[in-house]
Amino acid sequence: MVSDSVAVPALTYTEHDWVVEHPEASRTVRQRENGPYRRPTVSSIAELALALPGSVAASVDESTQELSRFDVYATTRLGIGELAPMAAILLRTESASSSHIEQITAGARQIALAELGESTAENAALVVRNTHAMEAALRLADDLDEAAILQMHAELLADEPDWAGRYRDSLVWVGGSKYGPRSASHVGPSHEEIPSLIGDLVTFLRRTDLPPLVQAAVAHAQLETIHPFADGNGRTGRALVHAVLRHSGIVARATAPVSAGLLRDTESYFDALTQYRAGDAGPIIETFAAASRFAARSGLQLVDDLHEQVVASSAALDGIRSDAAAHRAVPLLVGQPVLTVRFLQDALQLPERAAFRAIETLVERGVLEDRSGRARGRVYQHPGILAVLDDYAAGLRRS
Known part of the structure; x- marks a missing residue:
């Protein structure tokens, strides 16, 4: 092994026979699979001893310090007591990634x-469910047990009641053919295990003798190796990372976009998982660092x-009472840059007419725009905040 390797037990294998049962499989497929x-x-891994080379330990320490600085900065920059709007959008950004x-x-x-129930886009609904899984991970961070992991998965696959929050009851594999595991890049262990x-x-997660970032990376790799669910293993495993970081206090209030x-380099990420299964946790630790x-x-x-957008939006309301509903709505736009009258009513506990007047004011001052094209049930959006979020995502894709 090279000097920056971190030894873990490599997978051992037993040979089994596979017989294709897929009804659509042709004779050629059956012969091949x-x-x-x-x-x-x-x-x-419960009592696994992890010896970190100096280079790996230094990388982990630097990353831990930067995550802590980010958490403090994100908390103070917006000056929001509960950090709810910023926390919501950071969490959603991480879920999207x-x-x-x-x-x-x-x-x-x-x-x-x-998030408002106003979209018919399936992928958007999947991202929202992933957000709920991460919310569950953060909510349950102080008691990371089996029930917490199952709850994360249940939130993720809430629309799949046959699978949600339940372990798989058959073989799973990653990559290769849908007809069988022979060409897969990874096969999960027997479901009985x-x-x-x-x-x-x-x-392992309850240990206190490991750097939290190391614990998060190894726990993630182990969960991916076990592959306990029929679907949603990767997203549940990445939610688990945030639960570990929250429990440790490294990222106590915000959500860093680790995903x-x-x-930016999914090939290296998947390769690091393969190397973990071969007996080296160094690459997955460094990948997460x-x-x-x-x-x-x-x-x-x-x-x-995002802060610049909040400042500009507040400035656009110059001359309006600081306690007016329009001013009170501005911080909410960070976490929910698309909204309806009903959303604002519920969020600020306003009568319908007051919520409508607040939105009218925000539209008149150029903070919001109506892009729904509806006469009734209108949807309003903050173009600046949406542009910031889309630009961030586009930068990741370019990377």
């Missing part, structure tokens, strides 16, 4: 519409860009 395949045995890794993409407007492997993972860092540094640095700029 029937036959032996290798199924892994996953080792315990995590979903994008799975080839699920949606623009900021469609995601915001989906999942409860004990997750129990082992939970014990955005992973999205690098992604965390990117998250912290790009997150600072994202916070500044």
